[in-house]
Amino acid sequence: MIRIPCPYCGIRDHSEFTYGGDASVEYPTLDATAEEWHEAVYLRENIRGMQSETWHHVNGCRMWLVVERDTTTHEIRSVRPAHAGMAKALGMPEEESG
Amino acid sequence: MTRYSAWSVFLHGLMGQRGWDRAWRDPEPRPHYDVVIVGAGLHGLATAFYLAENHGIRNVAVLEKGWLGGGNAGRNTTIVRSNYMMDGNRFFYEHSLKLWENLSHTLNYNVMFSQRAHVTLLHSPPAMDAAARRYNTLLLTGSDGEIWQLDTLKREIPHLNYDNARFPIVGATVQRRAGTARHDAVAWGYARGADSRGVDIIQNCEVTGIRREGGRVTGVRTTRGDIGAGKIGLAVAGNTSRLWRMADLGRLPIETHKLQAFVSEPLKPLLDHVVVFGVGGAHFYISQSDKGGMVFGGDLDWYKSYAQRGNLPIVQDVSECATSILPCLGRVRLLRHWAGVMDMSMDGSPFICRTPLENLYLNAGWNYGGFKASPASGWFFADLIANGRPDPVIRNFDLQRFERGVNIDERGAGPDPKLHG
Numbered sequence: 308m309i310r311i312p313c314p315y316c317g318i319r320d321h322s323e324f325t326y327g328g329d330a331s332v333e334y335p336t337l338d339a340t341a342e343e344w345h346e347a348v349y350l351r352e353n354i355r356g357m358q359s360e361t362w363h364h365v366n367g368c369r370m371w372l373v374v375e376r377d378t379t380t381h382e383i384r385s386v387r388p389a390h391a392g393m394a395k396a397l398g399m400p401e402e403e404s405g
Numbered sequence: 406m407t408r409y410s411a412w413s414v415f416l417h418g419l420m421g422q423r424g425w426d427r428a429w430r431d432p433e434p435r436p437h438y439d440v441v442i443v444g445a446g447l448h449g450l451a452t453a454f455y456l457a458e459n460h461g462i463r464n465v466a467v468l469e470k471g472w473l474g475g476g477n478a479g480r481n482t483t484i485v486r487s488n489y490m491m492d493g494n495r496f497f498y499e500h501s502l503k504l505w506e507n508l509s510h511t512l513n514y515n516v517m518f519s520q521r522a523h524v525t526l527l528h529s530p531p532a533m534d535a536a537a538r539r540y541n542t543l544l545l546t547g548s549d550g551e552i553w554q555l556d557t558l559k560r561e562i563p564h565l566n567y568d569n570a571r572f573p574i575v576g577a578t579v580q581r582r583a584g585t586a587r588h589d590a591v592a593w594g595y596a597r598g599a600d601s602r603g604v605d606i607i608q609n610c611e612v613t614g615i616r617r618e619g620g621r622v623t624g625v626r627t628t629r630g631d632i633g634a635g636k637i638g639l640a641v642a643g644n645t646s647r648l649w650r651m652a653d654l655g656r657l658p659i660e661t662h663k664l665q666a667f668v669s670e671p672l673k674p675l676l677d678h679v680v681v682f683g684v685g686g687a688h689f690y691i692s693q694s695d696k697g698g699m700v701f702g703g704d705l706d707w708y709k710s711y712a713q714r715g716n717l718p719i720v721q722d723v724s725e726c727a728t729s730i731l732p733c734l735g736r737v738r739l740l741r742h743w744a745g746v747m748d749m750s751m752d753g754s755p756f757i758c759r760t761p762l763e764n765l766y767l768n769a770g771w772n773y774g775g776f777k778a779s780p781a782s783g784w785f786f787a788d789l790i791a792n793g794r795p796d797p798v799i800r801n802f803d804l805q806r807f808e809r810g811v812n813i814d815e816r817g818a819g820p821d822p823k824l825h826g
Contacts, residue, residue: 308716308717308718309708309716320718321708321716321718322718325707326707326708326709326823328660328709328821328823329660329709341808342808345807345808346656348751348807348820349658349751349807349820350655350656350657350658351646351656351657351658351659351660351822352646352656353646353656353657353659353660353661353709355644355646355647355661355711358709360708360709362708378661378709378710378711378712379710379711379712380712381710381712
């Protein structure tokens with residue numbers, strides 16, 4: 308079991324979360340070219356090692372998180388809210404992490 | 406190569422089993438080969454075999470970082486079927502099933518292919534209708550398919566949960582020619598067949614770099630020295646993205662995920678077929694091995710990983726599926742469970758294709774389906790490497806299909822690798 312320190316809820320089992328995907332993907336503007344959209348939707352770094360990824364605490368606070376995790380050891384380096392504005396609105400410190 | 410036969414088994418029995426040859430050599434790598442295949446799994450070994458057998462290309466090396474058949478070849482549930490529905494998949498997998506049907510003879514090696522029927526349980530009348538459409542498509546492919554009503558199913562598999570299931574069983578779709586095979590024997594059979602035709606299988610030889618000159622590759626750097634190559638084929642599912650980066654080619658429409666499988670303690674004969682249960686979020690497949698162990702599996706672990714070890718929530722999910730359709734397994738103990746790393750592609754379908762480099766070829770993206778595909782994968786990959794152009798059957802197994810809008814998405818799940826079960 309991976310244990311994810313959720314900034315909102317504390318340490319929880321990963322079975323409470325769903326995995327989103329590669330957090331480094333940046334979606335282009337709606338009027339971007341088909342090539343740019345193809346790259347964002349279909350192509351992945353597929354890193355072996357520490358990667359940045361999104362998790363959704365779907366059976367918890369339902370917040371999206373950005374997690375730095377090693378894809379070979381599953382060690383978690385850091386966790387932060389995916390939406391800084393949301394965290395701020397909830398009165399959380401700016402640099403909250405696990 | 407000693408030809409295996411009933412007579413040779415009898416004769417060596419009289420001689421105390423002392424006269425057998427090694428099944429394949431353990432050669433030192435030579436400085437240059439016409440073709441270098443990276444990865445001595447089922448796909449790499451099958452490719453080398455068909456390069457020699459179908460195309461007469463024998464100056465071939467297969468490089469393997471561990472031991473042959475030590476990756477996903479030994480980490481699967483050995484199911485073989487061709488009940489695919491989409492253009493691009495169905496003729497390919499049917500070709501594979503036809504190769505399976507004669508594989509023991511082709512290789513002179515008993516791969517223990519057992520056509521015990523693949524039975525997909527259905528749980529509602531609309532599911533029966535949808536399955537009828539799917540199986541009619543199978544008949545149009547030239548394959549086989551049947552619908553079993555409940556009375557037939559109860560006669561064939563009496564101990565499924567017909568009484569008290571959360572999702573009542575109403576029937577099943579069946580492919581009788583589908584079944585299971587002995588996974589190690591497939592690797593060993595292809596290895597022996599390729600070796601006897603002149604292919605060098607070099608184990609404990611990890612590729613650490615790919616040499617490029619402009620738009621071509623010239624060889625590989627390995628832990629056992631540089632090896633030159635006229636052509637290079639990559640067949641390293643799970644680690645494709647890493648080799649792709651070694652060739653400085655950027656990103657691929659692939660993520661690496663791990664998939665678990667399980668085997669129970671051996672039991673007396675219990676289940677004669679492959680049974681598949683998939684409804685309401687469940688995903689489960691089970692058969693009984695020739696040693697009596699119940700071999701089964703379910704979903705991915707749901708997050709990207711290169712670790713070849715599984716996680717407990719899936720053990721629980723899969724066990725729940727097992728006992729919900731086969732309550733008689735409730736007291737059976739697990740013997741082992743393991744995980745393999747899969748190339749999960751963006752549409753759940755594979756790649757057998759040319760690459761941006763002229764003489765580099767790619768075989769990747771097998772998702773859950775690599776075992777059953779291995780004979781046809783080797784067959785068409787060898788043809789691609791030998792002739793430099795894809796056979797029409799695999800014309801949409803290329804990396805550009807997403808740009809063309811030709812997603813071969815059997816499950817209709819969209820471009821998210823973890824969803825293609």
